[in-house]
Amino acid sequence: MNRTVTPTDPVFPSDAALLDAFIPGYSMVSGLLRAYLHVDLSAYLPYLALLAVVAFSVNYLVMRFWYLLEEYCVSTAEIRMDDEISKHLMFWVAQQPLTKKMHHFVAATRISPGMYYFDDTDGERGDEDPWNEQDETDENGNVLDDFDDYWARMKTRDRFKRLRFTPATGRHYFWFRGHLLWFNRVREENNPNASFFMLNPERLYISCFGRNPAILKELLVEAQHAYVGRDSKNTVIYRAQRDRSLTVDWVRCMARAPRPLSTVVLDATQKQAFVSDIKEYLHPRTRRWYSNRGIPYRRGYLLHGPPGTGKTSLSFAAAGLLGLELYLLNLSSKTLTEDDLMGLFHGLPRRCIVLLEDVDCAGITHQRNPDSSSPAKDAPDAASSDPPTVTDTPAAAVAKDANDSSDSKDRKGVSLSGLLNVIDGVAASEGRILIMTTNHINKLDAALLRPGRVDMSIEFGYSAAADIRDLFESMYTAREEDFHSAAEKTIPTTSSFPSITTTTRTNSNNNKTKQTDPLSRFSPAEIRSLAAKFAEAVPAGEISAAEIQGHLLNYKTAPDVAVAEAAKWVRSVKAGRRAQTTSSSGGATA
Known part of the structure; x- marks a missing residue:
């Protein structure tokens, strides 16, 4: 007997086949629900379709609203990573409280992780500088007299680099001078114009509500000043x-x-x-x-x-x-x-x-x-x-x-x-x-x-007698930077290897530990006298300033020894020049 299809049937067989074509596996899922849960999925299809339409419409309206909002009510500054301002901004962001509250961030040892061939953070090391006076004292503030103790601490510390945290890819909201701003970091995939230095081509965006971008320009100017200011003395x-x-x-x-x-x-x-x-x-x-x-x-x-x-x-x-x-x-x-x-x-x-x-x-x-x-x-x-x-x-x-x-x-x-x-x-x-x-x-x-x-x-010629004397006095005249307080975070201006020094402890109210420079045992008059003797021992117009400085560096804390060894050193310099001349002549003849 033929079955008669009544109008109450929710879906015709042709409709089920059509749904199965658009939604693979629909027949199997609906059959399982009907067999085990006694749920007719076809009865809920109109509601599911309506829900999908509503969700799509809401998503479209939200995206459209946000697009119009950003287009007409939001100001945005775009910063490209191949421009120097990107380093300014990343340096500034890394110093803000924003980085302490982020749940998604980038951890690196350099502010600009994309810069492969050079490290642009050498001017902002500050208290982590290897010649900082903090490294010359122990945990109790006592100056390390013994080189072995000092170096045991330094060689371990030099293996570590200071970690720097910057916002990861995505949006990050923060307040700046009473304005709500957001920082957007976007990675550029497969960018053929990416610089060879950039391992991770990116673009940065800073945005704020309103048509006036003045606050964004103020932020970029402040970031530039912060970056350039670190090199104000360098x-x-x-x-x-x-x-x-x-x-x-x-x-x-x-x-x-x-x-x-x-x-x-x-x-x-x-x-x-x-x-x-x-x-x-x-x-x-x-x-x-x-x-x-x-x-x-x-x-x-x-x-x-x-x-x-x-x-x-x-x-x-x-x-x-x-x-x-x-x-x-x-x-x-x-x-x-x-x-x-x-x-x-x-x-x-x-x-x-x-x-x-x-x-x-x-x-x-x-x-x-x-x-x-x-x-x-x-x-x-x-x-x-x-x-x-x-x-x-x-x-x-x-x-x-x-x-x-x-x-x-x-x-x-x-x-x-x-x-x-x-x-x-x-x-x-x-x-x-x-x-x-x-x-x-x-x-x-x-x-x-x-x-x-x-x-x-x-x-420029070889050093005259007055030049030799001035160079000697410049090398051995005691300076304030040579025996500053450990409480003052002063970075020495010399890059020479630190010599072993004697120290004294002072019990002042601020508990400062001071360091005595070994050159302080020579008075200015004695230094001038030694400089005159050194100028007499070194022939004028025959030795370069670099050669003289190299000799004096061997006796950084002993100017009297430098004077005593001057004559012997001059003879060795002249002998070396004669040997080089002979070698050059022999090579050309051969």
């Missing part, structure tokens, strides 16, 4: 680095304590003239004066002389004295093109120092005279106005000419004309201070030395 050094996209840009490599200008061995008149000229150039009236007369606002200096006489030291000391950033550029790199060089100079800030060291060794100074018979190449090194060095011997000159000839054939880097155009071409950048150093000024092309490219030239 000299920041940048170098050129190529990323994955083959673009060369300036990369912050370190921040060092400034070097006092008094430690540079150079005639006081020359030092003062050099610093005064830079100050005059940086004065705003000078820029206006240049502009009003159509003169390019640039300044160049050439420091020349034998190795170890203080050319690089003067550049670093000038940067520290004036609070300028120092940009190092290696012209000897064969991968550096002229376009890269032009881009690097265009990326310089308005006021900075660009240091090109040993431009005579860059392989570009003889390209205008490729013929080996040219006067520039045939001129003997002995004709140089520089004092003779080991590299000025005839044998060394022959070997150097052979190397120069080989390098000029294989070189594919920057040409001399390219360097000249970058320094003072039509499209050359303005506002920077260019300092070039060389050991042999006679090897430089005359076009590189003309006024406009080199505005001031300073010759």
Whole structure:
């Protein structure tokens, strides 16, 4: 007998088959519910469909509402990780109470975990600096007299790095100056434009309610001030680095304590003239004066002389004295093109120092005279106005000419004309201070030395008697930083290895433990007397400042011993030079 389908049947067989096609497994699930729970799923399908429609509609409306809210009622600042402001923001966020309340965060030993080739946290170590005075005392505040006790503590501590916590991927809400803000960290997957330095390409977003983004700009300015402020007492050094996209840009490599200008061995008149000229150039009236007369606002200096006489030291000391950033550029790199060089100079800030060291060794100074018979190449090194060095011997000159000839054939880097155009071409950048150093000024092309490219030239020679005396006094004069209080978190400005010292304990109200400097046993008059004796023992005009400093560093706390051993040391230096000269002559003959 045929079954008659009545209107009360909830779903026709064709409908069940249709549902099974759209919802795989519907027949099996509905059959199981009907068999074991006596529940007819088809009777609830209209309600389930209505619930799905409502859920979809609510989700769509919420998303649409939030989109419109963000579009018209929310201000957002986007920060890209390949820009320096991203480091500023992450540094600032890592110091906020927000990081202490987060349940989802990133733990790392560096503020910018994406930076692979360098650590940009060297300027913010503070109390974790390995030379901090906290490391010179034990748990009770007693100064560690014995080196073994001190080093046993230090070698364990140096294995650990300070952990830094930053917000993880997602949104994080916080309050800033009475405004509700949210920090959004988004990871960019498969970004072809990601820098080679960025292991995790990301973007940062800072948002707030309202159409006025002033609070966001205030936050970014505060973050920038906090980041830059950590280096307010340091000299920041940048170098050129190529990323994955083959673009060369300036990369912050370190921040060092400034070097006092008094430690540079150079005639006081020359030092003062050099610093005064830079100050005059940086004065705003000078820029206006240049502009009003159509003169390019640039300044160049050439420091020349034998190795170890203080050319690089003067550049670093000038940067520290004036609070300028120092940009190092290696012209000897064969991968550096002229376009890269032009881009690097265009990326310089308005006021900075660009240091090109040993431009005579860059392989570009003889390209205008490729013929080996040219006067520039045939001129003997002995004709140089520089004092003779080991590299000025005839044998060394022959070997150097052979190397120069080989390098000029294989070189594919920057040409001399390219360097000249970058320094003072039509499209050359303005506002920077260019300092070039060389050991042999006679090897430089005359076009590189003309006024406009080199505005001031300073010759460095071997130390005179007055320079030797001043260097000795500078090394051994007791300073306040040498015996400061352990309660004061002062970071020493020297990077030399700490010597073993004697200490005294003082029972003051604030329970400070002080350290006695071993140099304090010598009065200023005794130091001056020893300096005069040392200047008499060291021949003037024959020893470089670096060599003298190397000798004095062997007797950091014993100036009297340094004077007693001076004559023996001078003889060893001269013997070493003669041995090097003989070796160079023998190698060239062979």
